[in-house]
Amino acid sequence: MNLFEQNLSLISSSNPALAAAIRESGGKAITIVEARNGMPTAMESGRWIHSAYDPQREAHTWTDTQKSAWQAGEVAVVLGIGLLYHLEALCRVLPPEAKIAVVVPDVRVLHDACAARSFEDWTGRVEWVWGSPDEMAAQLVRSGAPLRFMSYTPAARLHADAHSAIETAVRAQVAARASGRLHVAVVGPIYGGSLPIAHYTVTALEALGHRVSWIDHSPHHSSYASIGQLKEPRHSLTIQSKFAELLSMHTLARLAEDPPDLVLALAQAPLTLPFLEQVRRKKFITAMWFVENYRHLTYWQQMAGGYDYWFVIQTGACLDALRHAGAKHVTYLPMAADLSAHRPVTLSPDEQREFGADVSFVGAGYANRRALFPQLLSNDWTFKIWGNEWDGATDLADTIQRQGARIDTETCVKVFNASKINLNLHSCIGDGLDPQADFVNPRTFELAACGAFQLVDQRSLLPALFATNEMAVFQSPDDLGKQIPTWLQDSGARATLAAAARQRVKAEHTYVHRMKELLNQVGMSQPDRIGALLRGDRQADRLAARSEATPELVPLLRSFPSTQRVELKDVAMRIRSRGPSATLSRDELLLLMLDEYRAETRDLV
Amino acid sequence: MPHSMPNKADVRARALVIQLARLGDVVQTLPAITALRAQGDVSLDLLCAVSFGRLARAIPGIDRVLPWEGTKWQCWAEQWPTTTDSALNEVRSYLHELAPMAYDLAYNLNQHPRAIMAAHLLARQVRGPGQNGPLSPDLPPWASYLRQVVADRRTNRIHLSDTFCGLCGVQPPGTPPRLLPITASLPPDLAAIGDREGPWVALVVGAGDHVRCVPIAVWVEWITAFLSASPTGQVVMIGSGTERDKSQAIQDGLSSVLLGRVWDATGRTELPQLATVLARCQWVVGADTGPLHLGTAVGARAMGFYFAQARVHETGPYGRGHWVWQAEGERHEARGDGSDLSPYPSPPTPHLWPIAESVELILTGSCQRVLEGWSLWESHLDDWGAYFTEAGSPVMPDQQREAVWRTIGAPSAMELSS
Known part of the structure; x- marks a missing residue:
């Protein structure tokens, strides 16, 4: 059996489907060359994936850093394939009970690795993670153990987009399971x-x-x-x-x-x-x-x-x-948007008269708006501008409401709901559309959350957030002028897009979604701290279940409601609550001592 | 891991003195240790902060020093949320290594919960704060007295060292305690300290609390006055690494003709080296009580400038022949006449300093006048411990101390005597 077959057989013993996919792929994703020390090393597009001198030594250096970050109980998730020197080194330094997973976004690289160097027994402890990003994420989070991502950058850079997609999918799946409270x-x-x-x-x-x-x-x-x-x-x-x-x-x-x-x-x-x-x-x-x-x-x-x-x-x-x-x-x-603040509202006839218009804009008088909006004045539609910092915009004077006073959120919501077309022109200091039009402003989400129809200027990041059947987009001032009469004539289409946009916000773009993402990003980066809290590892029942070395603490932990988050200070307080004449066990004394030092560590001011 | 019982063959009872506070407190524990040792054949160990370990080994009468590593405890406290079990296991191992067998008795000298917990973790019986249980708010009489002094210190005449004796249930030893000789090699440029004719004065440039620091300009003036008045005098500036800027500023303010007799040891000495430097000086002068106490314990005479919170009767240099300049505001408190009308709970840094007076005192042994705003106190020692008399007044032991001792009493520490 040649080298390739031997290696494939090792992988096949734990994952026959992957072995088959490797064989079928044909490889040729990376170039194998000989390092100065005679070992095989690899390149891709002229860049080294492993050391040109001593790949093994380089792998050991990488492993030293990763080892210090890894905590007991975590799954080490390796990003980056190459010739797997780094994975082998990691397998040799982490304790036998440590779980190690490696993400395989492209089986061709693994094919090349199988053909280049001999794998050994260490492959037996590796979990190979492959498939679509969602499938890989599901595989990683299945065990419920904290994940410690370890990126071997020279190899990982080949699949940066795939890794990003996997991390996003993992975040989402971890978020769905999160029960802990921060x-x-x-x-x-x-x-x-x-x-x-x-x-x-x-x-x-x-x-x-x-x-x-x-x-x-x-x-x-x-x-x-x-x-x-x-x-x-x-x-x-x-x-x-x-x-x-x-x-x-x-x-x-x-x-x-x-x-x-x-x-x-x-x-x-x-x-x-x-x-x-x-x-x-x-x-x-x-x-x-x-x-x-x-x-x-x-x-x-x-x-x-x-x-x-x-x-x-x-x-x-x-x-x-x-x-x-x-x-x-x-x-x-x-x-994002807050659905409790930005929502569809029913307006009285008076409110509809006051806040409604064919075309409305809410926002401050930035230069590009002052330059563009006069072109929209027309006898064919009504146009109202709400917001402040419009001083000196004499050509727009008749459209500016409340003498350019700042309006509150509640009024904004009424305007959004009352207007047939809500203009959403991102601000910029020039006189046209933003030349570096990337981010999407809060107004986009807020209008959508209100179920209000909007015409928004094209942003490079918009398509990933809203589809073309959810939001109307204009590409230029001329395009805006042309679209207004079209949309004004089609109330049905306006309603359809507005409803779809609101559904999209509810499904994906609320601040609740954002906070979930934010916390899970931090949690993934810190599986032993924020991650542990999000997983609910600090809940009384989980702590009690994990107290193998301190069984005498279990009754104490069980005295808390099972899903209550329990910290050292809570345990200490519970011990102290037993009164001044209480006889304490040695471990209880230890906990009180630790709590004294805990209080000291946060002595900030 | 539970403590094992002492081997029956070990006839000596084992006691542990717990002193987890600062340098000055550790040195001020010497009288209590001396008195405890004099009580009988008891194995006596000391638990103190790891940073004082080497120094503490020079305390006569201590069999073993247990170093308390606060930073480790901080780490474990931080780890606990993530690694509950392993953190507790590490703590257990640490305590087992520190004290494989439980002590028969712990003499706890600190009121802080950490010291109380340590006492109960390491010993079967506790004397001092925590003796009624680790969670009991009840304090033994001497601990209550100490707490009362902190709240209202005006009339107190009992030195802190002697209250430590009281906490241990022993009477003060009546002799000034000394550390065993400490020989630590000094940096080459400091090795000649003490070799030449003196007098040599160790000058404590800073203080742990910035409100207790003597201003730089005052030190410049003091050194200038001293070296001008004493042609063979030498000044060694001592302090921590954070006080190097201060010592440099002092040198910058001195005339270059004096610099040859000024030695800068700030930030360059570990505690044993500091003790070595102090032992080579005849005097230690400053406002930081820790080095002053250390100086007296290695044979130097001390002169303190006490202001802000420092008060002569509680923390003056222990022994005979030391001097304390007590700032106005504290003076009335020092006299115990209750006449302090100052709006400040403690006076701010004084405006005038007894520079010429204190130099005169060092060089002649007496002082013709006491600067307005200050009082001058001399230390003495008798069977009830340390006491201080105001310069110019008759040397009369204060009767209040004996009355307090007789009221609170000094119950025998000899539960341990076999």
């Missing part, structure tokens, strides 16, 4: 567009059953604004900077008083880099949902390394830029 501190901005999103985030997390500490800085807005009115800009900036430091301290105090599992900040949250460094020293996990255009607001460049996790509303260059600036984990997380 304590999340949400830190909001002082003011601005991310403030309502912070509110929606809080609501969504609570809807998911998590405990939320809402650290609301909006009550400080009037002070902040008054500082901004100083005549000398230098004074304003200096004092506002100090103000942000003060609010950081306030946040620290809140965290110290009730330590959360995760600190989630929304864009513009007044948190300084020294604050983030301090909370990291105290082992808090921090995340930022940067719900802003990264090209316009650029303070992320200084803050990138400060947060453990970044979530952004753009992809591609945005992800690269943040990583380049020092962000460790960056994930695309688009905007």
Whole structure:
């Protein structure tokens, strides 16, 4: 039996279907060459997958890093195939009870590996994961054990898209199983567009059953604004900077008083880099949902390394830029809608008269809107503009409602529901459509959630969020002008699209969906911390079931409701509640001692 | 893992003194250990923070030092949520290694729950805080007294070292305790400390709490005054690594002609080396009580500047012939006349400092006048422990101490005597 057949036979013993697929694939995905030390190594498109000198030594170096991250009970999920030197090394260093899975997005690579070098007994402990992304995800999450992803980058880069799809599918499937409850501190901005999103985030997390500490800085807005009115800009900036430091301290105090599992900040949250460094020293996990255009607001460049996790509303260059600036984990997380805030409403005739129009726009008077909207003035339809910052737009004066006053969410919802066509033109500083039209704004989701028909400018990230039968899109100002009369004449089509868009939001684009994704992303990256909490590993019944080495603690743990999350402080409190004359066991004393040190570790202020 | 019982062949009872507080507290435990040792043939071990382990081994009368590793406990506390079982197993192994057999008695000197838990984990019986049970809020008489002193310190005359004796159920030893000789090699450029003619003064540049720090300008003035008045005098600046900036600033403020007699040891000494430096100096001067106590324990005379929270009667240098300058506001408290009308619970950093006066005291043994805003106290020792008398007043032992001892009493520590 030749090398290839021997290796295939090893794989076949645990996974005959995969072995058959390997044989059928024919290989030739990577190029095998000889390394300086005589061992086979591999290349793809001129780039090395393994060391050109000593592939085994390189694999051992990689394994050392992975081994230190792996925790008992976790499944090590290896991304990247190559010639499997790294997988072999991992099998040799992880303890025998450790479960190891390897993702096979392309069986041709495995074919090439089988033909290049001899596998040995270590393959017997490997679980081969292959199929569609959903099938692979299902295979990975089936055991319920925490997953520790280990990426061997030189090989994994060949299948980055596939790995991303698998991770997304795993997140979704893990989310569906999540029963654990977290304590999340949400830190909001002082003011601005991310403030309502912070509110929606809080609501969504609570809807998911998590405990939320809402650290609301909006009550400080009037002070902040008054500082901004100083005549000398230098004074304003200096004092506002100090103000942000003060609010950081306030946040620290809140965290110290009730330590959360995760600190989630929304864009513009007044948190300084020294604050983030301090909370990291105290082992808090921090995340930022940067719900802003990264090209316009650029303070992320200084803050990138400060947060453990970044979530952004753009992809591609945005992800690269943040990583380049020092962000460790960056994930695309688009905007969403809160169905309790943005919903279909029934309007009275008076309300319909006041808020309704053939064409409406709600938003601030950015340059491109001021330039484009005059072209839409027509005797064939009514046009109303709602929102602020329209000063000086004299040609639009008759369309601007309430003298350009800011309108609240409730009024927005009425306008959306009352209008036949809601224009949704993403802002930009030029005079046309956004030349770098990627992210999708909150208004898109909010209009859809209201069941309102909208005409939105083309965005590169829109097709992945809404289909063409869910949303009408215009490509240019001329196109917009042409589409308006068409849609005005077809109320049935408008209603069909609007209803479909609302269904899509309900199914996929609420803040509840986003928070699930966000938490599962953090949980997957930290299977032993957030991941464990999300899986419900801290629930009393699970803790009791796992207390093999401490059976004397089981009655104590069983004294809690079975699904209650139990922390050290809860156990300590239960022990202390037995009264001053209680006789304590040795383990109970140990727990009280640990609790004393736990309290000390969060001494922040 | 449960403790095993002591072997019947081991006739010596085993006791453990628990002192998990700071350097000054560890040194101030010496009188209690001396008194306990004098009580009989008991094996006496000491549990203290790992950072004081080497120093603690120089305490006479201690058979073994158990190093308490707080950072490990912090790690286990952090791990517990994720690795409950393994964290507990590690803790058990650690405790077993620390003390394979349970002690017959723990003398716990700290009121912190950590010390109380440690006492109950390591010993079958506890004396001191926690002696009525690990969760009992009831304190033994001396611990109650100590707590009362913290709440209202004005009239107290019992030194902290002596309350430690009381907690252990022994009377103060009546002799100034000393550490066994510590010989630690010094960095080459510091090796000559103490070799030349003196007097050598170890100057504690900082303090654990920043409100208790002597200002840099004051130290510059003090060193200048001392070296100007003493042509052969030498000053060794001591402190932690975080105080190097301070010592550098002091040197920057000194005339270059004096720098040849100023030695900078800040941040360059481990505790045994610090003890070695202090042993080579005739005086230790400063506001940080920890090094002052250490200095007295290795034979140096101490002069303290006490302000903010520091109070002479509680934490003054233990022994005979040490001096404390007590700042205004605390002075009335020190006298116990209850006449402190200061709006501050403790006074801020003084504006005037007894620089010339304190230099004069070191060089001549006396002081012609006491600067307004300060009082000067000298230390003494008798059968009831340490006491301090104000300069210029007759040396009369304070009667209050004896009354307190007779009220609270010193029950025998000899439950352990075989």
